[in-house]
Amino acid sequence: xxxxxxxxxxxxxxxxxxxxxxxxxxxxxxxxxxxxxxxxxxxxxxxxxxxxxxxxxxxxxxxxxxxxxxxxxxxxxxxxxxxxxxxxxxxxxxxxxxxxxxxxxxxxxxxxxxxxxxxxxxxxxxxxxxxxxxxxxxxxxxxxxxxxxxxxxxxxxxxxxxxxxxxxxxxxxxxxxxxxxxxxxxxxxxxxxxxxxxxxxxxxxxxxxxxxxxxxxxxxxxxxxxxxxxxxxxxxxxxxxxxxxxxxxxxxxxxxxxxxxxxxxxxxxxxxxxxxxxxxxxxxxxxxxxxxxxxxxxxxxxxxxxxxxxxxxxxxxxxxxxxxxxxxxxxxxxxxxxxxxxxxxxxxxxxxx
Amino acid sequence: xxxxxxxxxxxxxxxxxxxxxxxxxxxxxxxxxxxxxxxxxxxxxxxxxxxxxxxxxxxxxxxxxxxxxxxxxxxxxxxxxxxxxxxxxxx
Ligand SMILES: [Zn+2]
Numbered sequence: 151x152x153x154x155x156x157x158x159x160x161x162x163x164x165x166x167x168x169x170x171x172x173x174x175x176x177x178x179x180x181x182x183x184x185x186x187x188x189x190x191x192x193x194x195x196x197x198x199x200x201x202x203x204x205x206x207x208x209x210x211x212x213x214x215x216x217x218x219x220x221x222x223x224x225x226x227x228x229x230x231x232x233x234x235x236x237x238x239x240x241x242x243x244x245x246x247x248x249x250x251x252x253x254x255x256x257x258x259x260x261x262x263x264x265x266x267x268x269x270x271x272x273x274x275x276x277x278x279x280x281x282x283x284x285x286x287x288x289x290x291x292x293x294x295x296x297x298x299x300x301x302x303x304x305x306x307x308x309x310x311x312x313x314x315x316x317x318x319x320x321x322x323x324x325x326x327x328x329x330x331x332x333x334x335x336x337x338x339x340x341x342x343x344x345x346x347x348x349x350x351x352x353x354x355x356x357x358x359x360x361x362x363x364x365x366x367x368x369x370x371x372x373x374x375x376x377x378x379x380x381x382x383x384x385x386x387x388x389x390x391x392x393x394x395x396x397x398x399x400x401x402x403x404x405x406x407x408x409x410x411x412x413x414x415x416x417x418x419x420x421x422x423x424x425x426x427x428x429x430x431x432x433x434x435x436x437x438x439x440x441x442x443x444x445x446x447x448x449x450x451x452x453x454x455x456x457x458x459x460x461x462x463x464x465x466x467x468x469x470x471x472x473x474x475x476x477x478x479x480x481x482x483x484x485x486x487x488x489x490x491x492x493x494x495x496x497x498x499x500x501x502x503x
Numbered sequence: 504x505x506x507x508x509x510x511x512x513x514x515x516x517x518x519x520x521x522x523x524x525x526x527x528x529x530x531x532x533x534x535x536x537x538x539x540x541x542x543x544x545x546x547x548x549x550x551x552x553x554x555x556x557x558x559x560x561x562x563x564x565x566x567x568x569x570x571x572x573x574x575x576x577x578x579x580x581x582x583x584x585x586x587x588x589x590x591x592x593x594x
Pocket of ligand 1: 321325345348514550551
């Protein structure tokens with residue numbers, strides 16, 4: 151911790167974590183005032199202020215996941231389950247369970263190594279996964295406590311596809327992160343934002359695992375997941391929303407925002423807009439997407455003071471504030487984020503001043 | 504008349520359709536359906552869950568996956584494999 155830094159990091163942490171929204175705004179604004187001392191010292195102090203809460207009792211310590219994979223035995227009723235593999239155990243005879251175990255581990259490792267986040271709640275929350283949920287079940291979801299994996303029906307989705315798709319696991323686990331940070335509603339624009347955040351970090355988990363730069367990434371969600379009845383390469387594309395499969399109706403710009411009463415107000419459709427904004431910012435900045443754009447998005451989740459009913463523009467403004475704190479207002483990073491939101495029609499150039 | 508069912512949401516966000524003749528409903532299914540048709544929709548039950556829209560004779564119900572009662576689950580299970588996909592292309 152830099153002795154030169156003007157605000158004690160402990161105080162900053164308290165304000166950012168525990169303060170009312172207005173106080174957090176003020177703390178962020180304070181950090182934004184003195185451009186002359188911004189650079190690394192501010193950045194490091196800001197990052198040091200990201201809380202280090204820990205619950206060592208339940209697992210081996212920070213930096214290590216605590217995973218348990220359960221067998222749902224093809225049922226959907228609550229947790230009539232048995233344990234297939236617990237943390238530290240060697241692979242079991244159920245390959246799906248081993249894939250889920252590895253995917254949760256890779257996701258944990260991304261959040262820890264790239265963002266210093268200790269599991270879903272940043273306090274070492276155990277990661278629970280349930281495989282073989284339901285019969286021919288074409289879905290995976292986060293139920294607020296566990297990650298549930300269907301087997302897929304072999305028609306729309308490959309059998310065993312969900313547990314083998316690291317971006318699916320990253321996506322679902324990130325719903326837990328969003329729940330424990332912004333707690334965004336799951337309908338309309340806040341819902342689409344919720345979906346987009348999961349797609350962004352799902353993609354980053356995959357990129358981190360593969361060691362890919364923004365330029366190398368395919369920016370696809372759910373490739374190798376589609377069964378023979380769906381013609382396409384993936385479920386979603388952050389690079390080119392609306393092109394992932396035949397029938398993909400995701401917009402990439404606000405002028406194409408889709409008003410619908412299906413899918414809780416099109417949360418999996420309109421997520422294409424903030425998804426594309428992230429892609430534009432990340433590729434403009436180059437390098438590993440989690441180092442700049444990913445960090446800006448992540449710290450917006452943690453300290454961005456974004457309300458649960460936030461629309462895209464509220465989140466966009468918050469990413470700009472975060473970019474200003476982390477890298478400086480009008481820095482290359484700030485400008486890349488601003489430009490991205492303008493290009494998808496969420497912010498206007500005039501609003502940026 | 505027929506009962507039209509739309510399933511949307513899920514991780515994939517694929518919107519599927521199916522329909523079943525009204526006369527094929529069991530009395531239990533019919534009663535459960537009637538309850539949903541006469542009540543306001545509940546808020547989403549959680550991320551990436553399925554959402555059903557069930558339409559009958561000009562009325563419709565939005566039903567979240569986790570509030571499907573056993574009487575309607577049997578109906579949805581009969582539809583397994585009958586979901587219409589890919590969606591009709593519009594040129
Ligand atoms: Zn989702």
